Amino acid sequence: MIENYDPMKGEMLRILHPDGRLEEALRPDLSDETVYTLYRQMVLIRTLDQKALALQRQGRLGTYAPVAGQEAAQVASAYALGKEDWVFPSFREVGALYLKGVPLKGLFLYWMGDEKGQKFPEGVNVFPISVPVGTHLLHAVGAAWAAKLQGEKICTIAYFGDGATSEGDFHEAMNFAGVFQTPTIFFCQNNQYAISVPRKKQTAAKTLAQKAGAYGFNGIQVDGNDLFAVYAATQEARTKAIAQPGPTLIEAVTYRFGPHTTSDDPTKYRSDTEVEEWKSFDPMLRLQKYLKGKGLWNEDLEVKIRVESETIVNQAIQEAEAVPPPKPEEIFNYTFAELTPNLQEQMDDLLTFLKEKEN
Numbered sequence: 001m002i003e004n005y006d007p008m009k010g011e012m013l014r015i016l017h018p019d020g021r022l023e024e025a026l027r028p029d030l031s032d033e034t035v036y037t038l039y040r041q042m043v044l045i046r047t048l049d050q051k052a053l054a055l056q057r058q059g060r061l062g063t064y065a066p067v068a069g070q071e072a073a074q075v076a077s078a079y080a081l082g083k084e085d086w087v088f089p090s091f092r093e094v095g096a097l098y099l100k101g102v103p104l105k106g107l108f109l110y111w112m113g114d115e116k117g118q119k120f121p122e123g124v125n126v127f128p129i130s131v132p133v134g135t136h137l138l139h140a141v142g143a144a145w146a147a148k149l150q151g152e153k154i155c156t157i158a159y160f161g162d163g164a165t166s167e168g169d170f171h172e173a174m175n176f177a178g179v180f181q182t183p184t185i186f187f188c189q190n191n192q193y194a195i196s197v198p199r200k201k202q203t204a205a206k207t208l209a210q211k212a213g214a215y216g217f218n219g220i221q222v223d224g225n226d227l228f229a230v231y232a233a234t235q236e237a238r239t240k241a242i243a244q245p246g247p248t249l250i251e252a253v254t255y256r257f258g259p260h261t262t263s264d265d266p267t268k269y270r271s272d273t274e275v276e277e278w279k280s281f282d283p284m285l286r287l288q289k290y291l292k293g294k295g296l297w298n299e300d301l302e303v304k305i306r307v308e309s310e311t312i313v314n315q316a317i318q319e320a321e322a323v324p325p326p327k328p329e330e331i332f333n334y335t336f337a338e339l340t341p342n343l344q345e346q347m348d349d350l351l352t353f354l355k356e357k358e359n
C-alpha cells in the first residue's frame with residue numbers, strides 16, 4: 001500500500017473520513033472491538049493532557065508539552081508495534097509511551113521534574129525522552145543497525161516533529177538508514193508548527209514524506225488524525241522493517257490544538273479560525289461517528305469512559321505526588337555512571353551553596 005501513495009504528488013492515505021465513513025477496501029486488520037479499545041485509550045490520553053495542563057497552572061507540575069489533536073497518530077502507531085520493538089521518543093509523546101507500557105505515574109513524575117519518571121520498567125522498550133530536537137533519530141538508526149547485525153527480528157521507531165526535518169541529524173539518520181537498510185520507522189508528526197515556525201517555512205518541498213526518496217527508500221504521507229490510516233501505514237512499515245528490506249518514513253499530517261508547551265502563547269502566531277478549522281478534523285470526533293454507526297458509541301457511554309479515565313489519571317497523579325521530590329543534587333546523577341571531575345566540582349559547589357543558604 002505504501003508504494004501506492006506518491007508523496008511527490010501530494011497523495012495522502014486516508015481510510016476513515018472526517019464524516020466517519022470508512023474506505024472498506026483499505027481497512028487494515030483492526031476489529032471494531034479493537035477500535036473501541038483504542039478510542040478509549042485516546043480519551044485517557046486527552047484526559048491526562050488536560051490534567052497535566054491544569055496541574056502546571058496550579059504549580060504542581062513544572063512544564064508540559066500537550067498532545068491534544070495528535071492522539072490518533074500516537075495511539076495507532078504505537079499499537080502497530082511489537083513488544084520487542086524499540087521506541088525513540090521526542091518530548092511530545094505521552095500517547096505513544098503509554099501505549100508502549102510506560103506507567104502514567106512515571107509520565108507525571110517526569111513532567112514534574114523527577115528523572116526517576118524515565119526509569120521505564122524492564123521489558124518496556126523505550127529510550128529516554130529526547131528534548132534536543134532530532135538527535136534521537138540517529139540513536140534509533142544505530143540501534144536498528146545493531147539489531148540487524150545481530151539477526152534480531154525487531155524494528156526501531158523514532159517519533160519526531162515537522163521541525164526536526166530541518167535538523168542535520170534527520171538527514172544523517174535517513175541517509176545512514178538508506179545506505180545500511182536499517183529496520184527503522186521514521187514517524188514524523190507534522191503538527192504544522194515547530195513552536196511558532198509554520199510548516200511552509202521548514203521546507204519548500206510539497207510533503208515531508210517525499211524526502212525519503214532522496215535517501216533511497218519509501219515515504220508515505222498519511223492523515224495523522226485517522227486511526228486506520230496511521231495503523232495501516234505503521235504496520236506495513238514494520239513488516240517491511242522486520243523482513244529487512246529496510247526503512248520507511250511516515251509523515252502523519254495532524255495538528256496540535258494546544259500550546260507548544262505550557263510556556264508558549266500560540267495566539268501570537270496562529271489564528272483562532274485556523275484552530276477551529278482543524279478542530280473539525282479532531283481524531284476523536286471521527287472515531288465517535290464511526291463507532292456510533294456500529295452501535296459502539298453514544299453520549300452516555302462517552303460520559304462513562306470519561307469518568308473512568310479521570311479516575312485512572314487522578315490515581316496516577318496521587319501516586320506521583322506521593323513520591324518525595326528529588327533533591328537538587330540529583331540533577332547530576334543520571335547521565336554518567338561516575339561523575340566527571342567537572343560535574344563533581346559543580347555538585348560540590350551546589351551543595352555548599354545550599355548549605356550556606358540554609359544557615
Ligand SMILES: Cc1ncc(C[n+]2csc(CCOP(=O)(O)OP(=O)(O)O)c2C)c(N)n1
Nearest residue numbers: 092131132133161162163164191193194195
Ligand atoms: C537541537 C534543538 N534545537 C532547538 C530546540 C528548541 N526547541 C524545542 S521544541 C522545538 C520545535 C520542535 O518542533 P517539531 O519538531 O515540529 O516538534 P513539535 O514541538 O511540533 O512536536 C524547538 C526549536 C531544541 N530543543 N533542540
Ligand SMILES: [Mg+2]
Nearest residue numbers: 161162193194
Ligand atoms: Mg511540529
